[in-house]
Amino acid sequence: xxxxxxxxxxxxxxxxxxxxxxxxxxxxxxxxxxxxxxxxxxxxxxxxxxxxxxxxxxxxxxxxxxxxxxxxxxxxxxxxxxxxxxxxxxxxxxxxxxxxxxxxxxxxxxxxxxxxxxxxxxxxxxxxxxxxxxxxxxxxxxxxxxxxxxxxxxxxxx
Amino acid sequence: xxxxxxxxxxxxxxxxxxxxxxxxxxxxxxxxxxxxxxxxxxxxxxxxxxxxxxxxxxxxxxxxxxxxxxxxxxxxxxxxxxxxxxxxxxxxxxxxxxxxxxxxxxxxxxxxx
Numbered sequence: 427x428x429x430x431x432x433x434x435x436x437x438x439x440x441x442x443x444x445x446x447x448x449x450x451x452x453x454x455x456x457x458x459x460x461x462x463x464x465x466x467x468x469x470x471x472x473x474x475x476x477x478x479x480x481x482x483x484x485x486x487x488x489x490x491x492x493x494x495x496x497x498x499x500x501x502x503x504x505x506x507x508x509x510x511x512x513x514x515x516x517x518x519x520x521x522x523x524x525x526x527x528x529x530x531x532x533x534x535x536x537x538x539x540x541x542x543x544x545x546x547x548x549x550x551x552x553x554x555x556x557x558x559x560x561x562x563x564x565x566x567x568x569x570x571x572x573x574x575x576x577x578x579x580x581x582x583x584x
Numbered sequence: 585x586x587x588x589x590x591x592x593x594x595x596x597x598x599x600x601x602x603x604x605x606x607x608x609x610x611x612x613x614x615x616x617x618x619x620x621x622x623x624x625x626x627x628x629x630x631x632x633x634x635x636x637x638x639x640x641x642x643x644x645x646x647x648x649x650x651x652x653x654x655x656x657x658x659x660x661x662x663x664x665x666x667x668x669x670x671x672x673x674x675x676x677x678x679x680x681x682x683x684x685x686x687x688x689x690x691x692x693x694x695x696x697x
């Protein structure tokens with residue numbers, strides 16, 4: 427699975443405003459809402475589900491990266507976005523470091539495989555330090571989109 | 585110190601595969617031991633103690649076999665503990681409010697295009 431299969435350009439955020447974990451998660455879901463792909467009345471339910479998953483253990487997996495996610499019946503395919511917080515957000519990460527790079531994933535409950543495929547793709551790409559660093563330093567949606575496209579074209583993973 | 589090298593083969597049996605939380609549980613447990621731990625799937629090797637990203641990058645699905653390899657004085661103990669995670673399906677529980685109805689989960693489409 428490629429980034430282009432689940433990351434919508436309209437939902438990418440190059441500079442998150444929120445400074446705390448819940449605020450950032452709300453902002454990410456709002457970014458998706460703004461694309462018109464999710465009904466507004468589902469917003470709170472999605473946010474609640476993501477926060478509940480975080481209670482099981484932070485998705486801040488180290489190296490300044492977090493992958494907040496949930497299954498949710500309001501989507502009929504896996505959707506996701508990428509966002510940057512240049513100051514970093516305290517995400518109770520495994521390594522205690524602040525998170526600068528966030529991938530939000532919302533998947534339909536009956537398609538767990540898609541979630542795993544997206545996670546596999548994100549993980550593989552982020553093993554490349556250059557990709558990870560460039561993405562954290564990206565200043566615009568265009569920069570982010572270009573890096574994702576390059577990753578999709580296997581320009582980072584050897 | 586004796587340098588012990590131990591290996592075990594495990595099968596991923598939880599329907600959601602070796603996902604992020606499973607990988608995190610694995611890493612946290614592996615870190616309690618001194619031994620170096622690696623997870624091998626086919627020709628891919630992942631450090632079991634660095635970040636869960638290494639493990640989720642393996643893309644291990646239900647039914648896949650993984651080789652766990654530990655090197656160090658407590659290698660056997662480390663693998664005993666880590667194998668248990670797979671045996672217990674990573675203490676997997678469906679989230680109550682999103683629980684799927686019935687016993688048969690929707691088919692996984694294995695044809696990855």
